[in-house]
Amino acid sequence: MSSLHTINKSTAHCAMTSCMKALQSGDSILLIEDGVYASAQLSQYNIEGVSIYALREDLLARGLPTTQLPGAIQAVSYCDFVDLVCRHQRCVSWT
């Protein structure tokens, strides 16, 4: 029963650390808005069994390259965002 977690804040806020506590194997994280700034820090966690995505539009808007994302983070579109919501049983937004 996996969850999609969205994070929309940079690491200056506790959204990311709070999200980390609530993860289970099989869950996914999607970084959106200022959450995309957390890509580098997040990739260091290397969380077992959790896929990490970042919203392409939000990366590009902030001058972050979508091609050289750290770790196994994958850039996705809004259309993929919708798919991710459907593929997980529930969605939790960390703000």
Add this chain to the structure above:
Amino acid sequence: MKSLKLPQRPPIALDKDGYLRNMSDWSPEVAELLAAEIPLNLSAAHWEVIDVLRAFYQAHGLSPATRPFVKLVARDLGAEKGRSIYLMKLFPGNPALIASKLAGLPRPSNCF
């Protein structure tokens, strides 16, 4: 603007649904007048429910909707009275809405 008129007092403002605009305007006389508008004659059985509601609001700052209202009456006045049928007889229509109005509380939100 709707209002209640008591002798020797400025008119008491009501909203469109007949709730007091200012909770501090409430007094037992005001409750009697609000009841007369419905119309309803307040008996001791009504008053004990109104008192329970006012005490609950004092303690918790909440105006209970139907289900917690029934449970509250059951807790404070006993299971015999904490029943929808009993409360429906006392406050015909929507007991939680009517009783909260007479008790001078804000309109309970999400009250069916």
Add this chain to the structure above:
Amino acid sequence: MKLTVLVHAAPYSSQAAYSAYRFSASALAAGHEIYRLFFYYDGVHNSNSLSIQAQDEFDLIAAWRTLIDTHQLDAISCVSSALKRGILDAQEAARYEKSASNLAEEFTLSGLGQLVEASMMSDRVVSFGG
């Protein structure tokens, strides 16, 4: 799938309401159903018809209105959040004796119960805010 989208951020103060709009438009484009858009807390500012945007900036409120109208979506602004923030429909304006109403006509004012009901009826609820 049946989706409900909860927005609890004001437009322009943060990106969240815009994200909710883009998400909703993408979901519709992908053939999903939006059971309800629910605007809560500061999110009710998305339903203010009197908001004016500079000509060279994206008009999020206009975009919401078009999206709701085009797809005939059920868009609800939470009534208690809205009244506090000065977003009124004609009926509430009359009730509280205010001189004007400003709720955009594509939206309806209703209670939080509509969010709970939507949560029960939808396959997924997606929240945007903060």
Add this chain to the structure above:
Amino acid sequence: MSIDNAKTITFISRSTPYGHGRAKACLDMVLSAAVFEQKINFIFMDDGVWQLKKGQTPSNIDAKDLSAAFAALPLYEVNDLYVEASAIEERGLSLDELVVPAQAIESAKIAELISLSDVVFTL
């Protein structure tokens, strides 16, 4: 209103009680969900645990006492209140300083509660 297919709804409240309106907004959502007789988990994480601290007198800032409402939650059949153990600890709070008894839980339990929920709201 009683509906057969009751869902499990988890609310995660992470904000301080008076600094902004989110804590109150979250409580209002919980009370509304309770009216629909849903199964409710109410979790306080991060700064949200401050909402439960005893001795609040928000009349000093002309605010309603949010903490007073928590003791009434059993009447709304909201009985599953949880606090994040580490959030309590990090803030130098202890469980007996809370206005209502809440279960202190570790992060693994938070993850588990989420995984058992149909809908999760965070505010």
